[in-house]
Amino acid sequence: MAVSLPDGATIAIATTYGSVKTVTAITNANPGVITSAAHGLLNGAFYELKSGWQKISDRVFKASNVATNALDVTGIDTTDTNRFAAGTGVGSLREITAWTQIPQILEFTTSGGDQQFANFSFLEEDYERQLPTVTSAQSIQIGIGDDPSLPGYQALKAAGEARAIRALKVTLPNGAVLLYNGFVSFNETPTLTKGSVMQVRATISLQGRPTRY
Structure with a gap:
């Protein structure tokens, strides 16, 4: 059993990507192995993956x-061919070559990601049953101390104006890393509450599950 505090965590947004590399195969293995000719990545690099395997x-x-x-899809077990149909994981990848830290974060919260269910009942029954379906859409909300001069502020603003999908990296005090990927929206209007720090808000609407290392 262990608990920890987030104090000291840092958060960064991807600001530069490498060229798109074709993925010609991903094996059914633990972890799955990507085939991508001359991909150019080094061990420890972060990359965005697009695949026929939606998971x-x-x-x-x-x-x-x-x-x-070749390289591994680190931490992902793709051995189940019912979930990862053999030969259909092809797609592309692109390396994240630069990150910009988002300083002065006051709040970091998430919403969504809850399991949804289909309710049903047989004619002869007087109670309902449930089957799990999908999880609800998930998003991250970040409250930031208002300072337009900061590079992190400008990176969020640019991503929001472009309606672009950007990666988000959270580095915890113990060195663990959380990786997210989603559309960025950014509200530049600061809060104006007497006696409270003015803050602006960014929202990242996730396009897939987070990854943790």
Whole structure:
């Protein structure tokens, strides 16, 4: 059993990406192994993956076991061919080559991600049953101390104006890393509450499950 505080965590947004590399195959293995000719990534690099396997598509991963034309989908078990149909995981990847830290964060909260259910009842029954369906859409809300001169502020503003999908990296005090990927929206109007720090708010609407290392 262990608990920890988030104090000291840092958050950064991806601001530069490498060129798109074709993924010609992903194996059914633990972890899955990507084939991508001359992908150029090094061990420890972060990359965004798009795949025919929707369960891993539009997510961000950390490169490991890197070879010239291959690398692992670190932490992802793709052995189940019912969930990951053989030969259909092809797609593309692109390396995240630069991050910009978002300083002065006052709040970091999430919403959504709750399991949804389909309710049903047989004719002869006087009670309902449930089957799990999907989880609800998930988003992250970040409250930031208002300062338009900061590079992190400008990076969020640019991503919001472009309506772009951007990766978000949270580095916890113990060195663990959380990776998110989603559309960025940014509200530049600061809160104006007497006696409270003015803050602006960014929202990241996630396009896939987070990844944790």
